[in-house]
Amino acid sequence: MKITLGAVSRPLESLKIKTGDWGTEYPVIIEENCKGCGDCVVYCPDLCIELVEVGKDEKGKVRKVAKVNYDYCKGCGTCSVVCKHEAIKMEIKELYRG
Amino acid sequence: MKLFGSGHGACPGCGLPIAVKSVLEGTGPCFVANATGCLEIISSQYGKSAWGVPYIHSVFENSAAVAAGIEAALKALGRKDEGPVVVFAGDGATADIGIGCLSGMFDRGHDILYVCLDNEAYQNTGNQQSGLTPPGSNTTTTPSGKVLPGKIKPKKDMVSIALAHKAVYVATASVAYPRDITRKAKRALEFEGPKYLQIHSVCVTGWGVDGKQAIPVAKLAVETALYPLVEYENGQLVRVKKIKDRKPVEEYLKLQRRFRHLFKHPKGKEVIAELQKIADENAKKYGLDA
Ligand code: SF4
Ligand code: SF4
Numbered sequence: 004m005k006i007t008l009g010a011v012s013r014p015l016e017s018l019k020i021k022t023g024d025w026g027t028e029y030p031v032i033i034e035e036n037c038k039g040c041g042d043c044v045v046y047c048p049d050l051c052i053e054l055v056e057v058g059k060d061e062k063g064k065v066r067k068v069a070k071v072n073y074d075y076c077k078g079c080g081t082c083s084v085v086c087k088h089e090a091i092k093m094e095i096k097e098l099y100r101g
Numbered sequence: 102m103k104l105f106g107s108g109h110g111a112c113p114g115c116g117l118p119i120a121v122k123s124v125l126e127g128t129g130p131c132f133v134a135n136a137t138g139c140l141e142i143i144s145s146q147y148g149k150s151a152w153g154v155p156y157i158h159s160v161f162e163n164s165a166a167v168a169a170g171i172e173a174a175l176k177a178l179g180r181k182d183e184g185p186v187v188v189f190a191g192d193g194a195t196a197d198i199g200i201g202c203l204s205g206m207f208d209r210g211h212d213i214l215y216v217c218l219d220n221e222a223y224q225n226t227g228n229q230q231s232g233l234t235p236p237g238s239n240t241t242t243t244p245s246g247k248v249l250p251g252k253i254k255p256k257k258d259m260v261s262i263a264l265a266h267k268a269v270y271v272a273t274a275s276v277a278y279p280r281d282i283t284r285k286a287k288r289a290l291e292f293e294g295p296k297y298l299q300i301h302s303v304c305v306t307g308w309g310v311d312g313k314q315a316i317p318v319a320k321l322a323v324e325t326a327l328y329p330l331v332e333y334e335n336g337q338l339v340r341v342k343k344i345k346d347r348k349p350v351e352e353y354l355k356l357q358r359r360f361r362h363l364f365k366h367p368k369g370k371e372v373i374a375e376l377q378k379i380a381d382e383n384a385k386k387y388g389l390d391a
């Protein structure tokens with residue numbers, strides 16, 4: 004018989020809390036402008052942006068662009084402010100449009 | 102596995118998760134002791150832990166002592182190779198409530214990286230002043246009114262306090278520069294003994310800034326020299342972040358609700374002048390002007 008004593012907290016259980024419905028805005032990545040610099044990734048307070056491969060550039064180098072996981076994005080807009088390449092714009096969620 | 106994950110309860114635009122993930126990026130897997138405070142509330146609720154590393158929260162004042170116990174145990178058991186011991190504590194837990202335990206940790210020379218997440222007030226209970234609240238700041242315990250223009254005394258100089266304890270590595274950082282935080286956390290671990298890293302972290306609700314303004318505001322704290330980024334190794338100042346065209350402190354203050362009264366209060370001008378003097382002194386002391 005296996006007994007779990009007391010309250011056991013397991014790693015990264017927060018992942019089941021989908022915080023994506025918090026914000027009124029959401030970021031849209033403009034892929035053509037994205038240089039894959041990763042600035043938005045290091046700044047995002049909700050750890051919900053990653054760089055994903057989208058084929059190769061003209062020189063045959065792997066091209067990566069930012070991708071948002073909307074399940075967790077709180078719409079703070081930090082990514083759109085730190086991006087130096089105008090590759091992220093914030094939009095109002097449909098629910099909150101007038 | 103990620104060391105810190107999404108789904109935590111921080112306000113949109115909060116600086117704390119940026120600071121935490123940047124530190125963990127530098128340290129890798131480690132043992133975390135966390136003081137009571139915002140970070141504890143947003144990341145450790147039962148069944149909702151955002152941590153991917155061993156984590157313990159006990160009470161407000163003792164995170165340095167808890168970490169000291171973990172470090173001593175790892176040493177005694179010959180398990181030091183399993184990872185460094187890291188403390189995350191807020192400014193109140195560090196400069197006020199836990200300063201005794203922190204002093205003991207320094208004094209006994211524990212091999213610990215102590216990270217102070219400085220959002221300049223007790224923010225999880227709604228913005229009460231701490232020893233690291235800057236002058237002029239409007240908090241619920243230092244409200245600006247007819248007589249007082251917000252908090253009176255300057256920030257406690259925790260860098261000097263850590264240096265006076267002969268901490269082997271002492272540095273400040275800011276969420277405006279996450280890669281710098283990572284570098285400093287990594288560098289700190291190259292030293293054996295007690296290390297102190299203080300990270301300026303924007304509180305969007307307490308400071309009254311829009312989420313989008315969080316990083317620009319944090320940058321301005323550095324660019325005005327109100328929050329100098331410095332690095333000491335074995336007591337010697339080894340690196341500072343230089344500032345090109347230092348900005349007047351008003352540029353930083355005017356973006357935040359907590360300083361708004363300074364532009365109308367009869368004593369506001371005096372406080373702004375005092376803050377400018379602090380910035381000028383920082384610039385001179387650390388040679389910040391490029
Ligand atoms: S969206 Fe902007 S910040 Fe993010 S990777 Fe692309 S260019 Fe860099
Ligand atoms: S809006 Fe905020 S939470 Fe959403 S992806 Fe951008 S930085 Fe992350």
